Amino acid sequence: MTRQHHPQCARRLPKRIILVRHGESQGNLDMSAYTTTPDYRIPLTALGAEQARAAGRRIHDVVAAAGGNWKVYFYVSPYARTRATLREIGRAFPRDRVIGAREECRVREQDFGNFQVEERMRAVKETRQRFGRFFFRFPEGESAADVFDRVASFLESLWRDIDMGRLDQDPSCETNLVIVSHGLTSRVFLMKWFKWTVAQFERLNNFDNCEFRVMQLGPGGEYSLLVHHTKEELQQWGMSPEMIADQQWRASANRRSWAEECSSFIDTFFEEPNDSSETSSSDDDEPEDKENGKTKLLE
Structure with missing residues (x-):
């Protein structure tokens, strides 16, 4: 996703946008948890909380590596496991380094339906593999394409926040956005940002628990995963x-x-793009042919 900015406004762009998946949840440990507990209430495990604290320290090291005046702004999915992950990540950041935090429903997990019966979900996921992971919509739930639509809406809001200076009121401050979300939602975010195709999206592996991706601003004003990774x-x-x-x-x-x-x-x-170019001619021009160095009108 590319935006053109006036040179005087370029300093307002966040230095980094960091996507983080939540720590290990009870649902990651035991799929039967979804049969009795709504997805949005699934908590972190003790290991998940430990993973989140470690991720917070690593993210702190990334944004503080160059020293100077830097701050962070957090967006978080409303699910219990992402909110708990943010609380643990936040332990690594002094309060004066945090601009703010906002719960954002549009970066929540893909909706797989209401209470999820384990055997039924296994059969549904097998059907998804045959149908296609991106377009398959879970009964009573969402497809990845549905997630794409709400992530696209979130990105428009994010750009408005950036353009209006809501996230960075100090031009000397290096701003970092941290989005604590879910595996599929984070991959869809990258797909939308970098304009990847459905086929390219379906190549991607999921994030591990508390794994993160750093989109960092390059010298030419583009975000790239290869500045940090x-x-x-x-x-x-x-x-x-x-x-x-x-x-x-x-x-x-x-x-x-x-x-x-x-x-x-x-x-x-296009399998075989046409590399030839077309030149426009005026209405009065006629097609021409050249023969023996002379130009004549085609009949």
Whole structure:
């Protein structure tokens, strides 16, 4: 996702947008928990809380590495496990480094239905594999495409907050956004931001519990996963060579290098793109043919 900003407003862009999956939950440990407890009430395990505290320390190290004046702003899914994860992450940050925190319903988990009967869910998930993970809608629930729509709405609100300076009132301050969410929702966020196709999305592996992805602003004004992470990490996440090449371009914003080394995503949609160019002619022009150095009108 690319935005054009006036040079004087570029300093307001967050330095980093960090997506974090919640810690281990009781549902991760025991799928039968969903049969008696609503998904949004599933709590963290003791290990999940420990994972969240460790993630908080690692995120703190990322944003504080360069020193200077930095702050963080948190968005969090309303589910019990994400809110508990945020509480543990927050222990790593002094209060004067936190601009604020906001519960955001649009980054909640994909809705898999109400109380989930384990055997039925197993059969439903097998059907999803045959139908396609992105478009399959769970009974009484959502598809990943539905999640995409609400994440797209959230991104529009996020850009308004950024453009209006709601998240950064001090131009000398380096702002970092941390979004504590869920595995699929975070992957959909990346899909929307980087304009990935459905096929590219379906390549991606899920986040581990309390694993995070750092989208960092490159020198040319583009966010990239390759400013902080390595190509090897992106490969482990399931990203294709074309997706990694796009991240490499975004990290340096060198369009000439991109044109020389990487094929356009146009090839994703057209097997044999027509490389010829068309030139417009005026209404009075007639098609011409050249013969023996002379120009004549075609009959």
